[in-house]
Amino acid sequence: EVMQKQAEHFGARIVFDEVTEVDFASGSPFRIKTYSKEYLADGVVVTAGASPRHLGVPGEEEYIGRGVSYCGTCDGFFFRGKDVVVVGGGDSAMEESIFLTKFANKVEVIHRRDELRAGAVLQKRAFANEKISFVWDTVVEEIVGNGVVQGVKVRNVKTGETSFRKTDGVFIFIGHYPNSKFLEGKLAMDEEGYIITDELYRTSVPGVYAAGEIQDAHFRQIATSVGQGAGAGMELEKWLAARE
Numbered sequence: 001e002v003m004q005k006q007a008e009h010f011g012a013r014i015v016f017d018e019v020t021e022v023d024f025a026s027g028s029p030f031r032i033k034t035y036s037k038e039y040l041a042d043g044v045v046v047t048a049g050a051s052p053r054h055l056g057v058p059g060e061e062e063y064i065g066r067g068v069s070y071c072g073t074c075d076g077f078f079f080r081g082k083d084v085v086v087v088g089g090g091d092s093a094m095e096e097s098i099f100l101t102k103f104a105n106k107v108e109v110i111h112r113r114d115e116l117r118a119g120a121v122l123q124k125r126a127f128a129n130e131k132i133s134f135v136w137d138t139v140v141e142e143i144v145g146n147g148v149v150q151g152v153k154v155r156n157v158k159t160g161e162t163s164f165r166k167t168d169g170v171f172i173f174i175g176h177y178p179n180s181k182f183l184e185g186k187l188a189m190d191e192e193g194y195i196i197t198d199e200l201y202r203t204s205v206p207g208v209y210a211a212g213e214i215q216d217a218h219f220r221q222i223a224t225s226v227g228q229g230a231g232a233g234m235e236l237e238k239w240l241a242a243r244e
């Protein structure tokens with residue numbers, strides 16, 4: 001709200017709508033279509049972000065913010081002295097598991113395979129951490145609670161055996177996807193759909209810039225995204241001025 005007020009104070013107009021289609025092919029001014037209107041824009045900064053992948057199991061949506069989290073850096077603090085499970089086996093899952101041991105009493109990593117996908121150094125650090133333990137070949141089938149998370153129902157994918165594990169928090173790190181579907185074929189993207197930008201946040205189309213998580217799968221923080229947005233805005237301003 002404070003950020004919105006500050007932006008409006010400097011002349012920004014904020015519209016709550018969803019972009020459904022863009023036409024970047026004919027150059028500036030670009031056509032931006034939303035559900036309710038079509039806009040013409042001399043320049044564009046795309047900041048549609050990225051979303052964490054959800055498990056899609058019962059209880060997950062219900063307990064988001066009440067024990068279910070997709071960000072250890074953001075929510076780890078609330079689990080001081082508590083037991084948590086981490087779902088996933090990649091770099092993010094290991095980085096966040098190690099981070100969570102600063103607060104949590106115990107971190108149990110539940111992974112659907114019998115080995116991690118994370119890099120060797122991260123694996124070594126995770127295995128060496130006394131607070132972290134591993135539950136292999138196992139998937140979470142349900143998140144259970146009573147107002148707040150109390151545990152997870154899990155199934156061993158090799159034996160089919162099901163069991164209940166008590167926990168205070170469920171941290172899910174099974175990947176992110178950029179919200180770039182509406183830009184497919186319009187801007188250059190990598191194989192995961194992240195928009196490719198250079199160091200000045202320029203995309204493959206002159207006059208179209210991108211900032212934040214839609215082009216940054218690495219940092220994924222408010223401070224870095226805001227900084228990138230400021231950088232992209234400054235570059236777009238220069239680009240517009242050079243055309244006058």
Ligand SMILES: Cc1cc2nc3c(=O)[nH]c(=O)nc-3n(C[C@H](O)[C@H](O)[C@H](O)COP(=O)(O)OP(=O)(O)OC[C@H]3O[C@@H](n4cnc5c(N)ncnc54)[C@H](O)[C@@H]3O)c2cc1C
Nearest residue numbers: 018019047048049071074179212213214220221222223225
């Ligand atoms: C649960 C959670 C908690 C977090 N807590 C923290 C924290 O404490 N500290 C921290 O540093 N980081 C935190 N993060 C990460 C932080 O939120 C992101 O790094 C940051 O918000 C990314 O900024 P962004 O502008 O790239 O994307 P976002 O903030 O995700 O903004 C993208 C916006 O674009 C909109 N959008 C998407 N598609 C369209 C479309 N087609 N048309 C119009 N609008 C569209 C979305 O609705 C959204 O409003 C958290 C993330 C999550 C998921």
